[in-house]
Amino acid sequence: MIIALDALGGDRTPRESIAGAVRAAREFGLEIALVGPRTIMEGELARHEPHPPGLHIVEASQAIGMEESPVDAVRQKRDATINVGMRLVKDGGAAALVSAGNTGAVVASALLNLGRLSGVERPAIPALFPSTDHGVLILDVGANAVCKPSYMVQFGYMGSAYMERIFGIERPRVGLLNIGEEEGKGNDLTQEVYEKLKKTPLNFVATLRGRTSRPAASMSLSPMALRGTFS
Numbered sequence: 001m002i003i004a005l006d007a008l009g010g011d012r013t014p015r016e017s018i019a020g021a022v023r024a025a026r027e028f029g030l031e032i033a034l035v036g037p038r039t040i041m042e043g044e045l046a047r048h049e050p051h052p053p054g055l056h057i058v059e060a061s062q063a064i065g066m067e068e069s070p071v072d073a074v075r076q077k078r079d080a081t082i083n084v085g086m087r088l089v090k091d092g093g094a095a096a097l098v099s100a101g102n103t104g105a106v107v108a109s110a111l112l113n114l115g116r117l118s119g120v121e122r123p124a125i126p127a128l129f130p131s132t133d134h135g136v137l138i139l140d141v142g143a144n145a146v147c148k149p150s151y152m153v154q155f156g157y158m159g160s161a162y163m164e165r166i167f168g169i170e171r172p173r174v175g176l177l178n179i180g181e182e183e184g185k186g187n188d189l190t191q192e193v194y195e196k197l198k199k200t201p202l203n204f205v206a207t208l209r210g211r212t213s214r215p216a217a218s219m220s221l222s223p224m225a226l227r228g229t230f231s
Contacts, residue, residue, distance in 0.1 A: 004085035004094035007036035008063040009101020017100070018044040025052040033058045033094055035085045058093075060084035063101075070104030074112060082106055086113040107143055121148075124155045126162065134167045138177070149192045152176075156202050171203040178207040 005021050007014045014036055021032045022045075031054040034041050041057045062080040064073040074083060082101060086109045088094040099106050107123055116123065124140035139155050140147070156174045163172035176194055178186045186194070186207065197204040
């Protein structure tokens, strides 16, 4: 398995990106394709000599900044690291792309280069919260400003599949994050999604209210900000 890394995405790049790739290759034996300008990549790799095997460079001459319009940048910068890495995945040269850069550009590039799975109308961005042994996967957390009921049901399927395949959980529980746990709570959207989820083969458990079990915890969940399904 080869992992493509957007070496120009994120803060303090490419130094920190390359340092992380070297560490991952050393500790986990990963094979990583460093996507970025060859001369810059070679200079950064020289800081880690002798670097572990499994690191190789894939040339990309452009980068997409955090302040750029995601769709416009993806369309105009064909040789951006995100686009080159995404095409590696499409062509089978990498199993996945990792980027700490412009999230919108990553989503846009995935849509344009990879397309959507059959039956999936919109992509979803997941976030894994470490609240259980395996964590709680919440989605969508930013890809869609407005959702239709069908989108949210599809998020339930995608989240369930992720937890089953990645963490080996048989029939993961799926819940609908809402303003309350009682049936009938929420607006028209969440009520319609609730009824649709009940009719699916998913292990749908209930509507759930965002809260933290530890008063001193620094994180709390906002049901409206994190509206979606999770498993």
